[in-house]
Amino acid sequence: MKLFKCQACGHLLYFENRACERCVHRLGYLPDASTLSALEPDGGTTWRALAQSEGADRFCSNAEFDACNWLVPATSGEAYCTACRHNGVIPDPSVPANLAAWRVMELAKHRLFYTLLQLRLPLVTRAEDPEHGLVFEFLAEPPANDGPKVMTGHDEGLITIALSEANDLERERRRTAMGEPYRTLLGHFRHEVGHHYWDLLVRDGGxxxxxxxxxxxxxxxxxxxxxxxxxxxxxxxxxxxxxxxxxxxxxxxxxxxxxxxxxxxxxxxxxxxxxxxxxxxxxxxxxxxxxxxxxxxxxxxxxxxxxxxxxxxxxxxxxxxxxxxxxxxxxxxxxxxxxxxxxxxxxxxxxxxx
Structure with a gap:
C-alpha cells in the first residue's frame, strides 16, 4: 500500500478516506490510475477527479451503502467498480448489524484488490467465467440451531467469508480457540484468494x-x-x-x-x-x-x-x-x-x- 495526497490541498490521506479532513473535498479511488483523488462535482451523479485531466466518473453503486469509495468511468456500462463486481452474495444491508459488518468486510476486500491490481494478477468475474471466475459470498450466520455454521473457504473461484469474522470479539475468540498467533480479516482474504490463484497459475498454468x-x-x-x-x-x-x-x-x-x-x-x-x-x-x-x-x-x-x-x-x-x-x-x-x-x-x- 502507498500513501495518497489530496490534490486540492496536499493533505496526506488514508486509502479508506471518503473526504479530506483538511479541505473536505470528497474523495474517490481510481483503480486504473491506482490513486485516491479529490473530486469536484460535474453535474448530476458524475464527478471530475483532480488526479486526471480528462473524463468524468461516478461512484460504484455500493457507495450508496458507504461500502465502497471506488470510481467507475461515467461512460462505462458497469454499475460496480473493479472490486465490487466480484461480489456474488452480500448480507441484507437493511439489517444494521449486517451493514456494519459488510462495510468492514469491504475495507479488507478493497485492500486485497489494491494489491492484486498492483501485481497485475488476472481478475475475471463470475459473469465472465461462470465456472472459475472470482466471486465472493459474505454470509451471515443462521439463527441459533437453525442450520450449520458458515464456513470460510474456497471452491473453484467461489470464496465464502463468514460475516462473523468482521466482529473483532468473535474473531479473537476463534483465534484463541484455534491457537493462532495471527488472525485478521485481510489475512482471510489473502489466504482464500491464494487457493484461487493456485487453480489459475499452478493447476491451469502448467x-x-x-x-x-x-x-x-x-x-x-x-x-x-x-x-x-x-x-x-x-x-x-x-x-x-x-x-x-x-x-x-x-x-x-x-x-x-x-x-x-x-x-x-x-x-x-x-x-x-x-x-x-x-x-x-x-x-x-x-x-x-x-x-x-x-x-x-x-x-x-x-x-x-x-x-x-x-x-x-x-x-x-x-x-x-x-x-x-x-x-x-x-x-x-x-x-x-x-x-x-x-x-x-x-x-x-x-x-x-x-
Missing part, C-alpha cells in the same frame, strides 16, 4: 510438477489431512519448514498460507517505502538489521532481497509493538525452506504480471 517439488503432492486426501491436523496438531518442528502451523495441514494450505504471507510482505514493504522508513540500529555492528526499502512488483529484486528487507522491518515493528504491550506484529519465523516457497510464489506472480 506448474503442477514444479509446485509439488516445493510444496508437496496436493493429491493427498484433503479431508483426511484436515482431520489429522485438528486431531493431532502441527509437527513439533513445523517452524523449520512452514510459515505457520496451519500450513502443515496439506500442500494446498501450505501454498495459500505462503501466498498470504507474500502479500503481507509486499504490501507492508511498499508502505514502509512510502513513509521513507529506513532500518539501521546503531547497536547492530554486523549490519544484519539494516534495510533500505525499494522492493515492489517491478523492482527486479529476487526473493532473497525481499526477505532481507522484511526481516529487519519486522524486528523493528515487533519491538515497537512490545513497547505498547501488544503482541508481535509479525509473530512468524522465515527459515530457508519458507524462503524457497516464497520464491516460487514470487516467480508465479511476476510471470502472471507480465
Amino acid at each position: 506448474r503442477l510438477a514444479a509446485c509439488r517439488a516445493v510444496f508437496g503432492n496436493e493429491r493427498e486426501d484433503y479431508g483426511e489431512a484436515l482431520q489429522r491436523h485438528y486431531r493431532t496438531g502441527a509437527p513439533a518442528d513445523w517452524q523449520e519448514r512452514f510459515v505457520s502451523a496451519y500450513a502443515t495441514t496439506h500442500p494446498w494450505e501450505d501454498f495459500a498460507e505462503t501466498w498470504a504471507h507474500y502479500l503481507h510482505i509486499i504490501d507492508t514493504i511498499e508502505m514502509a517505502e512510502a513513509f521513507g522508513i529506513r532500518v539501521g540500529p546503531p547497536l547492530d555492528d554486523s549490519g544484519t538489521l539494516s534495510a533500505d526499502f525499494g522492493v515492489d512488483a517491478d523492482s527486479g529484486a529476487d526473493i532473497g532481497q525481499v526477505v532481507e528487507d522484511w526481516l529487519p522491518l519486522t524486528f523493528a515493528l515487533n519491538s515497537l509493538n512490545r513497547c505498547m504491550g501488544q503482541p508481535d506484529l509479525y509473530p512468524f519465523i522465515i527459515n530457508p525452506p519458507v524462503v524457497e516457497k516464497l520464491g516460487f510464489i514470487h516467480g508465479l506472480v511476476r510471470d502472471a504480471g507480465r
Whole structure:
C-alpha cells in the first residue's frame, strides 16, 4: 500500500478516506490510475477527479451503502467498480448489524484488490467465467440451531467469508480457540484468494510438477489431512519448514498460507517505502538489521532481497509493538525452506504480471 495526497490541498490521506479532513473535498479511488483523488462535482451523479485531466466518473453503486469509495468511468456500462463486481452474495444491508459488518468486510476486500491490481494478477468475474471466475459470498450466520455454521473457504473461484469474522470479539475468540498467533480479516482474504490463484497459475498454468517439488503432492486426501491436523496438531518442528502451523495441514494450505504471507510482505514493504522508513540500529555492528526499502512488483529484486528487507522491518515493528504491550506484529519465523516457497510464489506472480 502507498500513501495518497489530496490534490486540492496536499493533505496526506488514508486509502479508506471518503473526504479530506483538511479541505473536505470528497474523495474517490481510481483503480486504473491506482490513486485516491479529490473530486469536484460535474453535474448530476458524475464527478471530475483532480488526479486526471480528462473524463468524468461516478461512484460504484455500493457507495450508496458507504461500502465502497471506488470510481467507475461515467461512460462505462458497469454499475460496480473493479472490486465490487466480484461480489456474488452480500448480507441484507437493511439489517444494521449486517451493514456494519459488510462495510468492514469491504475495507479488507478493497485492500486485497489494491494489491492484486498492483501485481497485475488476472481478475475475471463470475459473469465472465461462470465456472472459475472470482466471486465472493459474505454470509451471515443462521439463527441459533437453525442450520450449520458458515464456513470460510474456497471452491473453484467461489470464496465464502463468514460475516462473523468482521466482529473483532468473535474473531479473537476463534483465534484463541484455534491457537493462532495471527488472525485478521485481510489475512482471510489473502489466504482464500491464494487457493484461487493456485487453480489459475499452478493447476491451469502448467506448474503442477514444479509446485509439488516445493510444496508437496496436493493429491493427498484433503479431508483426511484436515482431520489429522485438528486431531493431532502441527509437527513439533513445523517452524523449520512452514510459515505457520496451519500450513502443515496439506500442500494446498501450505501454498495459500505462503501466498498470504507474500502479500503481507509486499504490501507492508511498499508502505514502509512510502513513509521513507529506513532500518539501521546503531547497536547492530554486523549490519544484519539494516534495510533500505525499494522492493515492489517491478523492482527486479529476487526473493532473497525481499526477505532481507522484511526481516529487519519486522524486528523493528515487533519491538515497537512490545513497547505498547501488544503482541508481535509479525509473530512468524522465515527459515530457508519458507524462503524457497516464497520464491516460487514470487516467480508465479511476476510471470502472471507480465
